[in-house]
Amino acid sequence: MECVFGFVGNGFAVVAADTSAVHSILVHKSNEDKIMVLDSHKLIAASGESGDRVQFTEYIQKNVALYQFRNGIPLTTAAAANFTRGELATALRKVHPLAILVALSLRFCVWFVGLLVSGFPFHMFLNEIPVKFLFKSLLIFVAAMLDAQCTYWSLRFLDLANLVLKFLIRLPMHIFLLANPYFVNILLAGYDKETGPSLYYIDYIATLHKVDKGAFGYGSYFSLSMMDRHYHSGMTVEEAIDLVDKCIMEIRSRLVVAPPNFVIKIVDKDGAREYAWRESVKDAAVASA
């Protein structure tokens, strides 16, 4: 399970992320860098679906760079965080137009066929005028009912599926039926000259919180508890790294599928940079025959 956590110190912000790339039971690699340098003074630590993670963070990075070229000054951390959240929010509710077209045309086809069948001139086979009239009106009634039923059931099905999934699956995955969210959770750490260091917690559901400490994943149960116990505002870099190490220790010892390696990155007035790696499993070189 992917672990990302971070917090703000005295004139700096630090984020740590695990470095395992996992696919079901297979570990692809254990030195995957999940903390991207967004620009000179910003870090994005992302966890979640790896395709989405890379795609989304690179997209944000390039758009932040474009802003800088267009306007001559870099984005503030708050602005970058709000932009990121906005992109996640848009993707959350945006339905592919083709999907709407397919759904609508399907409904139209069913309705048309229903009308055709129900509108078949059965009354042709009757010769008595009053019976013929009654039968014809019955047919029209049946056609209308069919149309109404089509509408009703198609909507009910969507609602029903929504309801079922909402209770069966822990996370609100029923949104799948409506749109295509990016499954990436982000901690955005940055340093601005005017406002100092800041950390933003951005959920895949486009939650945005400015926080002093934050964490994602199963590891968050352990790292948040450790940070609640030991964190105080205005920590020095040494104290901060000590706390990060404490959190990593807890994750390693208490999480059943604990990732072995972590990377720690820091951002302060001198910029965003890699601070250290904490490796307990190294990719060993292949022994020669």
Add this chain to the structure above:
Amino acid sequence: SVRKIVSLDDHIALACAGLKADARVLINRARIECQSHRLTVEDPVTVEYITRYIAGLQQKYTQSGGVRPFGLSTLIIGFDPYTGVPSLYQTDPSGTFSAWKANATGRNSNSMREFLEKNYKETSGHDTIKLAIRALLEVVESGGKNIEVATMTKEHGLRQLEESEIDAIVAEIEAEKAAAEAAKKALAAPKET
């Protein structure tokens, strides 16, 4: 004052002559293309690529209905991201582009180009800046207020020179010119007598 030299990416800069409003549109598209290229192929653009893109854009608007061409020609400079070789390209409203060792564009560009043809030598650093300013002084009133100079290096990217720096170099050039004049006079005088 209006900035005529803009950076498109960390390693590419553009200077233009013509309709500034059209320039804004073109520069915006070029900047987006630079980032888009980085996103899709994970490589910075080469100078030739972005020049081809800008020229292609300018050409497109000469072959459609209801549009007019972009009224500007551009000079694009940059370093190749891998070989580190610097290049200079020029585009014009028709959409043609070509590579140059030295060039000028805009009003009185012909006289400046002639000057460069006579005096161009592959120099570096301060000498190159002086050559550029000398070419500009042929057609422009001297003074830091009327001249905008920017240099691009591989390490530091685009750097706009300060007005004071430009004034200093202009003064240097004026002094050299005066010295040359004086030397010429000294040579001519003995002949007269």
